[in-house]
Amino acid sequence: MFENLSERLGGVFDRLTKQGALSEEDVKTALREVRVALLEADVSLPVARDFVKKVQEQATGQAVTKSVTPGQQVVKIVHDALIDVLRGEGDPGALKVDNPPAPILMVGLQGSGKTTTTGKLAKRLKEKDGKRVLLASLDVYRPAAMDQLAVLGQQIGVDTLPIVPGQKPVDIAKRAKQQAVMGGYDVYMLDTAGRLQIDEVLMQEVEDVRDVVSPRETLLVVDGLTGQVAVEVAEEFDNKIGISGVVLTRMDGDGRGGAALSMRAVTGKPIKYVGLGEKMDALETFEPDRIAGRILGMGDIVALVEKAQETIEAEQAERMMKRFTKGQFNMNDLKMQLEQMLKMGGMEGIMGMMPGMGKMAKQVQDAGFDDSIIKRQIALIQSMTKKERANPALLQASRKKRIAAGAGQQVSDLNKLLKMHRQMADMMKKMGKMGKGKMMKQAMK
Numbered sequence: 001m002f003e004n005l006s007e008r009l010g011g012v013f014d015r016l017t018k019q020g021a022l023s024e025e026d027v028k029t030a031l032r033e034v035r036v037a038l039l040e041a042d043v044s045l046p047v048a049r050d051f052v053k054k055v056q057e058q059a060t061g062q063a064v065t066k067s068v069t070p071g072q073q074v075v076k077i078v079h080d081a082l083i084d085v086l087r088g089e090g091d092p093g094a095l096k097v098d099n100p101p102a103p104i105l106m107v108g109l110q111g112s113g114k115t116t117t118t119g120k121l122a123k124r125l126k127e128k129d130g131k132r133v134l135l136a137s138l139d140v141y142r143p144a145a146m147d148q149l150a151v152l153g154q155q156i157g158v159d160t161l162p163i164v165p166g167q168k169p170v171d172i173a174k175r176a177k178q179q180a181v182m183g184g185y186d187v188y189m190l191d192t193a194g195r196l197q198i199d200e201v202l203m204q205e206v207e208d209v210r211d212v213v214s215p216r217e218t219l220l221v222v223d224g225l226t227g228q229v230a231v232e233v234a235e236e237f238d239n240k241i242g243i244s245g246v247v248l249t250r251m252d253g254d255g256r257g258g259a260a261l262s263m264r265a266v267t268g269k270p271i272k273y274v275g276l277g278e279k280m281d282a283l284e285t286f287e288p289d290r291i292a293g294r295i296l297g298m299g300d301i302v303a304l305v306e307k308a309q310e311t312i313e314a315e316q317a318e319r320m321m322k323r324f325t326k327g328q329f330n331m332n333d334l335k336m337q338l339e340q341m342l343k344m345g346g347m348e349g350i351m352g353m354m355p356g357m358g359k360m361a362k363q364v365q366d367a368g369f370d371d372s373i374i375k376r377q378i379a380l381i382q383s384m385t386k387k388e389r390a391n392p393a394l395l396q397a398s399r400k401k402r403i404a405a406g407a408g409q410q411v412s413d414l415n416k417l418l419k420m421h422r423q424m425a426d427m428m429k430k431m432g433k434m435g436k437g438k439m440m441k442q443a444m445k
């Protein structure tokens with residue numbers, strides 16, 4: 001039905017086969033297509049526009065990985081950015097169901113899949129989390145809805161609150177709470193009535209129920225196929241009732257999942273689950289990377305770029321190790337190591353990560369050894385010529401003076417750096433000679 005984004009981009013990028021950094025023009029061309037793809041996937045216009053703008057800034061100037069095209073690279077960047085937006089904080093599937101009995105309020109429009117989802121979630125809580133669950137239908141307008149929940153309960157082996165004809169929703173909620181306390185249930189779930197559209201009476205009713213039970217979770221069930229409408233519904237429910245999360249149903253259909261992106265961007269609420277069918281076990285926790293792949297329709301390209309990046313990194317690391325073990329550890333290598341240290345949060349960061357080293361990190365800092373020292377060492381290396389960096393043996397007195405002065409430091413500072421470099425080079429050479437096997441034995445002694 002939809003033209004695949006990879007097909008769409010294919011034409012544009014056939015001529016962009018050069019390597020190197022992504023130019024602003026490359027990125028713009030690619031993102032124009034990405035924007036159309038987002039709109040086709042039912043992402044709302046303002047959300048698509050904001051998103052593309054953010055990616056544009058991020059992507060321009062980024063290096064293109066060898067063996068992929070700029071277009072493929074842009075897709076990978078877009079994919080990662082989508083995941084960033086889609087991923088909420090913490091564990092998406094985690095529900096607050098401590099302090100038994102924990103009330104869960106299920107809200108949404110009629111036909112969104114609310115009752116089905118209530119059953120699915122109850123089954124999951126029972127089987128995965130070992131919770132004792134009580135279900136209650138508050139849909140007093142459609143007796144069939146109450147029966148539907150009772151049948152579902154029987155099917156999944158979860159208790160339902162006995163139906164008392166003529167009772168009001170708030171009273172049913174109170175009765176459910178009472179029953180949950182007396183019966184020793186961990187969780188009780190209230191399946192509220194839905195309407196075809198949002199109306200005041202319905203909202204008021206849900207508000208009253210909310211005030212009676214103070215739900216630990218208020219989950220909005222929306223039909224993932226309705227796109228923009230789903231987002232509007234979520235905004236309304238959140239403004240009036242306050243929701244803690246969203247369940248997107250019918251994600252097994254051929255919707256492109258754009259609603260998920262708009263939903264997250266507009267409401268800021270986490271998408272906790274997706275419904276993937278009518279059966280009681282067709283409920284999964286929300287996985288941002290799956291939806292991102294679906295919106296773009298090009299998981300293959302993302303995998304390709306990832307693989308290319310990994311291969312290149314592995315090749316680089318291997319080449320470096322080979323040189324080091326032959327004693328070829330030059331100033332460029334040392335600079336890279338120092339920069340790596342800074343990236344990992346400097347001395348303090350590295351030591352803080354090692355168990356028991358937290359205190360020592362503080363001592364090191366108190367002794368005046370901090371990131372500024374690493375930065376000064378890098379400055380010394382930057383003050384060397386290309387030749388000197390590649391071959392530190394060249395460094396005699398006059399050169400040393402020039403380098404130190406260039407970095408605004410003393411020759412003694414440079415000597416310290418050179419000593420450190422020699423020690424590291426020796427150590428790596430030794431490691432190379434010992435080989436892996438011996439090194440292990442040494443470590444076991």
Ligand code: GDP
Nearest residue numbers: 110111112113114115116249250275276277278
């Ligand atoms: P409610 O009115 O919101 O309670 O909606 P129901 O739970 O009765 O669901 C309406 C219809 O949608 C039923 O036929 C369900 O089987 C179906 N349904 C619910 N969730 C899903 C889903 O994730 N995928 C599919 N394909 N159908 C679903």
